[in-house]
Amino acid sequence: MQETVTAKLLDHPRNAWYVAAWDHEVGRKKILARTVAGRPLALYRTEDGRAVALADACWHRLAPLSQGALVGPEDIRCPYHGITYDARGRCTSMPAQETINPSALVPSFPVVDRYRYVWVWVGDPALADPALIPDMHQMTDAAWTGDGLTIHAPCNYQLILDNLMDLTHEEFVHSSSIGQKELSESEFVTSHTDTTVTVERWMHDIEAPPFWLKNMRDKFPGFEGRVDRWQIIHFEAPSTICIDVGVAKAGTGAPEGDRSQGVNGYVMNTITPETARSSHYFWSFQRNYRLDSQLITTQLREGVHGVFGEDEAMLAAQQAAIDANPDYEFYSLNIDAGGMWVRRILERMLLAEGRDHAPAPRRGAQLVR
């Protein structure tokens, strides 16, 4: 079916919601300049708090509006010649003339504030249905708490999706915190729909690695003993991955659904392609126990920040190696099943947008001599 080799530099769908920023990054004190899916944006809020995403280039001579100023209840003023635009990107004044050129406007992109993020749609605005925003309800649901940060990752977004869809790497990249040999010894089950992929892995009756032992002791002071550990990876197109993670006292029924003797977290990840070789990686670690403890929130955020720093270094090194070896192709392993379904979904989205990459011979084709 797929007559292509595994893309090393996957293009990104444009008809999709991507996170442009944390909600607190977009305001009126300064205009945020950020490139989303290849599109440079100027992001700010109107006086009544609505988030606005305009193309970061004035209609006139393409000066960056993000270096301009906010004027009036909703307008932005170009820093160069003072042309102003409203929140829809329509010109509201021009210098040195009494009329406004009727074609003067900068593109304005649909924006939604949801799950503590500002989501932007850079594709066909007629298709921008807020119902298509991936489910990240643990970010704002009262039953959960947590916090996160942003990584500016110097790699194609697909490499980050690959990283999160196969957690076998934890054993090698994160050996001091969450890695353990049972990760690569345990089986996993992959399933998918048209827009989602799930990879579920259980490790029964194992030693809790340091990160999880600390979390168990936050809920069960003085905890000692073995645990059942789970990782259930939920991908939702195009680039959101929420991972249900946790451990429970071994044999207390967590695999059957009773997690009361354990601790549960959700690693919320949503990846926004910036350029072909860079990405904004927004993450948060949410938990559903000890909701009152800001100390635990901060400890978890800093702990995961350290863990993800190891990923970031690996992803940067991988992208550099990919670029340094343009004549070598990717090969796949069985552990890539989740990531390969993600690619299949993304390639179909690209195809639907008429943007499939040039077909190349499938590597599995038999050689004829």
Place this chain on the structure above:
Amino acid sequence: MAVSRTEVWQGGTIVASRPLTPEIRRIEIEVDDPVPVSPGAHVDVRLTIAGERDRRSYSIVDATADGRRIALSVYTSPVSRGGAAVMNALAPGDRLEITQPLNDFPLRPGAPRYVLIAGGVGITAMVGMAASLRARGADYRLLYAGRSRPLMAYVDDLREAHGERLRLHVRDENTSLVISDLVDAIEPGTEVYVCGPIRLMDAIRREWMTRNRPIADLRMETFGNSGWFDAQEFTVRIPATGIEARVRPNQSMLEALEAAGADMMWDCRKGECGLCEVRVSRLSGDIDHRDVFYSERQKDARSKMCCCVSRVVAPADGAAVVEIVTS
């Protein structure tokens, strides 16, 4: 927002051509490198007119979902500069050079209400917008003004698609648009899109501005071939350089000056940007301002004109002559 201003040229094949009215012909083209068409888009085509390479812009009336087959409608004006005749002569199987869709007039989703106003062949820009609004379940009205019913293209199709949302204003049926009443009836927050002759657009803009309505709510697409008067021949002189040119009815003043050897500045060539402005030092007759660059006050002053579209009309008792100072 679906704004596209980057020209990508491609080939196209004429697949159908038929008259809709005595003045308007529908031409369907299959393009080589299709991309989906957004409402408000147009294409530019390269034509050879009287031996000279030239280009013309036409709104896309409708298109297949993949954008492979697009339909244009070509209006033959009494003072056509020759493009319509070349387009009308195209037959199925003929090839032409055509851009991928360009869009200076994008339809913005999400407004609480829309009013689309088309005058004459300006309907070509509105057919796609109205279809898009209908498909989206938007609250919209389509007002279509024309001289007489047999000259108005697409009326039956539009009535079928839009029912009571379509309102016709036909001059020879005494149902012409009354612009002041129209603007008064438009509720705040409504987005208004207009495509039609300059008289219609000027009138709407004037009523809009006198009521202090937000200028950003009024969107207009111009096409630089209509004025307050019929085009007539006139003379233009540049005393500083001694250049004199006769401007034929089917030629712009800018074209005539260029042909006479004047080194002219210009950009949009459709009366929007103001770069082709010339100062009027002497005038016999009156100026037929056909641009949207100047305000009413500036037009009334008769001291400057956009020579890419605006013209001179003769006084009752003499010849039409303008002397100008160029940049």
